[in-house]
Amino acid sequence: MRIHRTLGLFALGLTAAVILASGSPRAQQHSYTQQDIDAGRALYDGNCGRCHNNDGAGVPGVELFKQIKRANSDDDIAKLIQAGILGTSMPSHQFSTAQALTVVAYLRSMVGVTPSATPSVSPGSGSGLAGDQERGKTVFDGKGGCAGCHALNGVGGTTGPDLGPAPPRAGGAGAGGGRGGGRGAAPPTAATLERSILDPDTDVAVPYRVFQIVTRSGQTVRGTLLNQDTFSIQMRDQAGDLRAFQKTDLKEHGFLPSAMPSYRGRLTSQEVADVVAYLLSLRGQR
Amino acid sequence: MKRVIRNLAGLSAVARSARSGETRRSLWRSRRAVLCLLAVVAAAGSPGAQSRGVTSDRILKAAAEPQNWLTYSGNYNGQRYSTLDQITPANVKNLELQWVFQVRTLGAADKYEATPLVVDGIMYTVSPPNDVVAVDAVSGRVFWRYDYANAPAARVCCGRVNRGLAILGDRLFMGTIDGKVIALNAKTGAVEWQKQIDRPEAGYSITVAPLVVKDKIILGPAGGEYGIRGYIMALDPKDGNELWRFYTVPEPGQPGSETWTGPAWQKGGGPIWTTGTYDPDLNLMYWGVGNPGPDWNGDGRPGDNLYTDSVIALDPDTGKLKWHYQYTPHDEFDYDATQVPVLADIQFNGANRKVLMQANRNGVFYVIDRTNGQFVLAKPFTKVTWVDGWDAKGRPNRVQNPTQEGTLVFPNNQGATNWYSPSYSPRTGLFYIPTWADTFSTYRKTPGPESVRFTEGQMYTGQFPTMALPAMVGGATNNRRPQDGFGLIQAVDPKTGNQRWAFRMDDVTDSGVLSTASDLVFAGGREGYFFALDAKTGALLWKSMVGGQVASGPMTYAVNGRQYVAVSAGNNTFVYALRQN
Numbered sequence: 001m002r003i004h005r006t007l008g009l010f011a012l013g014l015t016a017a018v019i020l021a022s023g024s025p026r027a028q029q030h031s032y033t034q035q036d037i038d039a040g041r042a043l044y045d046g047n048c049g050r051c052h053n054n055d056g057a058g059v060p061g062v063e064l065f066k067q068i069k070r071a072n073s074d075d076d077i078a079k080l081i082q083a084g085i086l087g088t089s090m091p092s093h094q095f096s097t098a099q100a101l102t103v104v105a106y107l108r109s110m111v112g113v114t115p116s117a118t119p120s121v122s123p124g125s126g127s128g129l130a131g132d133q134e135r136g137k138t139v140f141d142g143k144g145g146c147a148g149c150h151a152l153n154g155v156g157g158t159t160g161p162d163l164g165p166a167p168p169r170a171g172g173a174g175a176g177g178g179r180g181g182g183r184g185a186a187p188p189t190a191a192t193l194e195r196s197i198l199d200p201d202t203d204v205a206v207p208y209r210v211f212q213i214v215t216r217s218g219q220t221v222r223g224t225l226l227n228q229d230t231f232s233i234q235m236r237d238q239a240g241d242l243r244a245f246q247k248t249d250l251k252e253h254g255f256l257p258s259a260m261p262s263y264r265g266r267l268t269s270q271e272v273a274d275v276v277a278y279l280l281s282l283r284g285q286r
Numbered sequence: 287m288k289r290v291i292r293n294l295a296g297l298s299a300v301a302r303s304a305r306s307g308e309t310r311r312s313l314w315r316s317r318r319a320v321l322c323l324l325a326v327v328a329a330a331g332s333p334g335a336q337s338r339g340v341t342s343d344r345i346l347k348a349a350a351e352p353q354n355w356l357t358y359s360g361n362y363n364g365q366r367y368s369t370l371d372q373i374t375p376a377n378v379k380n381l382e383l384q385w386v387f388q389v390r391t392l393g394a395a396d397k398y399e400a401t402p403l404v405v406d407g408i409m410y411t412v413s414p415p416n417d418v419v420a421v422d423a424v425s426g427r428v429f430w431r432y433d434y435a436n437a438p439a440a441r442v443c444c445g446r447v448n449r450g451l452a453i454l455g456d457r458l459f460m461g462t463i464d465g466k467v468i469a470l471n472a473k474t475g476a477v478e479w480q481k482q483i484d485r486p487e488a489g490y491s492i493t494v495a496p497l498v499v500k501d502k503i504i505l506g507p508a509g510g511e512y513g514i515r516g517y518i519m520a521l522d523p524k525d526g527n528e529l530w531r532f533y534t535v536p537e538p539g540q541p542g543s544e545t546w547t548g549p550a551w552q553k554g555g556g557p558i559w560t561t562g563t564y565d566p567d568l569n570l571m572y573w574g575v576g577n578p579g580p581d582w583n584g585d586g587r588p589g590d591n592l593y594t595d596s597v598i599a600l601d602p603d604t605g606k607l608k609w610h611y612q613y614t615p616h617d618e619f620d621y622d623a624t625q626v627p628v629l630a631d632i633q634f635n636g637a638n639r640k641v642l643m644q645a646n647r648n649g650v651f652y653v654i655d656r657t658n659g660q661f662v663l664a665k666p667f668t669k670v671t672w673v674d675g676w677d678a679k680g681r682p683n684r685v686q687n688p689t690q691e692g693t694l695v696f697p698n699n700q701g702a703t704n705w706y707s708p709s710y711s712p713r714t715g716l717f718y719i720p721t722w723a724d725t726f727s728t729y730r731k732t733p734g735p736e737s738v739r740f741t742e743g744q745m746y747t748g749q750f751p752t753m754a755l756p757a758m759v760g761g762a763t764n765n766r767r768p769q770d771g772f773g774l775i776q777a778v779d780p781k782t783g784n785q786r787w788a789f790r791m792d793d794v795t796d797s798g799v800l801s802t803a804s805d806l807v808f809a810g811g812r813e814g815y816f817f818a819l820d821a822k823t824g825a826l827l828w829k830s831m832v833g834g835q836v837a838s839g840p841m842t843y844a845v846n847g848r849q850y851v852a853v854s855a856g857n858n859t860f861v862y863a864l865r866q867n
Contacts, residue, residue, distance in 0.1 A: 054750065058395075
């Protein structure tokens, strides 16, 4: 069984954490508590998010969750936040040094978190059924066949996102992937996980979206959509080549439906709740 | 010299009507000669070097000189409709780039939002943050340039922007992001006076293009994300002295104060950042007012929070409020009502009505009786979920609020439209809206006022809502799904609010719209195309890839009988005209 959407972030978070461990260009100076990170997140949400967005990438050429080009040490980043960058759009901020450092703590905690889909349905409450994580594991490995496509921490199928928990973030920021997650992703909840199982097509994580064009002469090309506008399409095909098309030359173009089937009718409501409980338990959530 | 200039104006008028190339060329030669003479005299500092200047009477009758663009919206009614008709649906395919003006100062989150002014062959515009330039509108060559260094204390929520200048006499007026108004000599670029309007360290900035009404300069501060208390003010064009001020958030005891609770009014927001309109017959100005503060958590400001998210009608002589209409009472979605209130006289149920039309950030198209503020019509122009109807007085029945777990709301925080100027063509009777279609945000708040702390100079907003689209500036690429939202230039029939046609774009648009008497509509979008549509059908007639997002209102002007179309996009101003053989 493959679970898409927010869960895709677990895998990405893991990758990022590995990259971070293997030598980030931004060496972290201080260690931060979860309290620091939460305080920094609140300041970021109120003061920075409007331009930089929830994924840190709202300003072209600036990706706060990957790299800060103009500063390396935490203290320098904090100073930059306080003073702004003269001659650019970055204003000064009336933060104390301690406050600015909490924002740095938050940025550090977000390294590698990749943009995901924003839910286009309200974060509802789900079925409300209490799940049993032990039964859920049985369904995951057995009846659901989830492991055929989804790995848990690198063990298992690779067609869909790895659903294992990301290791704790630098500075002890708790489980990765669950926090942040791009333009608006919230920590996965029972409701969002349930939706991913029942309506996998609702929100497919960006790296798992397959784009397809069919030319007027009948040629089909599949791959990753890189860019599009009203008149043209730029993509990387499955062979890895860059391809550009004028829409007037195409018979059709668009994203393919999710490769993951809906489990509505395949699993009972209780079984779905059990799988959800199992996935949450992997991340220390209930 | 004065007589010569008046003759020059006369020649221009003749040139407008003249269609013979020979006549145009000879007129051009004589005009160039006069301009040269003018320049020589100006250089010599002679007191005779006075152009006829832009009197308030000329602004009042701007429709009589369509070759010029004398105010932010072209004239007082805000229609962005030009009677210039040399460029037509039949020949628009022959549009050709004439010149480009390149800006040096744009930061990554800045946008080039100003609409230029054109006065008798000279274009004046502002590049971010506050650099002013006067260029020859025919060649793009620079006459003078004024660069302003903002104080480091300047802070703006959303990139350093300026939407344009105002002109009166021979003076240009500009607001700065560090809270000043500067008057420049239009001939020399020299500063004639400057006035500190408010404190930049408290988040007060000026991004609006001022509006000249009679002998007053009208404007107000931005800063709705910093806990400011907004106002509209009138300045004396001679020296910048304040003549009156109307607070968009009333203090206790004033009418409207009953819509606030406790001290919330002191930092209640209500910024002014898009230029209003004016009806000289009624002697009323109309201004859209921005969001209440804090943006996304209203728990500390119970009540409707007047006059945030409202359109207000003010007497320009006194600043007295005549009426108001509030689009989004007790807003927690950041639905500023700063969109240009467009004025027109249209037939409504058999009667001619003086109306004000606004396509609002909250996703709804409104028609209001501009004589008295009476509600006439409200109709969503894209997917809207926060409201499910209006009572007879136009009060919305709001059905959504931010919650702790998150509420998914259409349209998104950036809005179904925003400051991007719409257009109304009295010829087609259609209202053209730059639209962010089917966008959504999840709004979360920690209930209770204590979750949003106020510190002067810091943002005072609450929790930034989620969005599938970058709010401020388009990204380098767009690989989003159609269901994440898309862009439209759409035509709406103001009598019904029904959509007549829509031109769809894969990305959203921060472009204004220009319509012309030859039934063309010009607009663009984040994808970097600038294009012309058939005003009656929406059919694409011409496009040009300008390589940067169009985040300004296109405008048109004429010099020596030749019509030009100008648009600022990315880091440049692009000017087009029909190819000459």
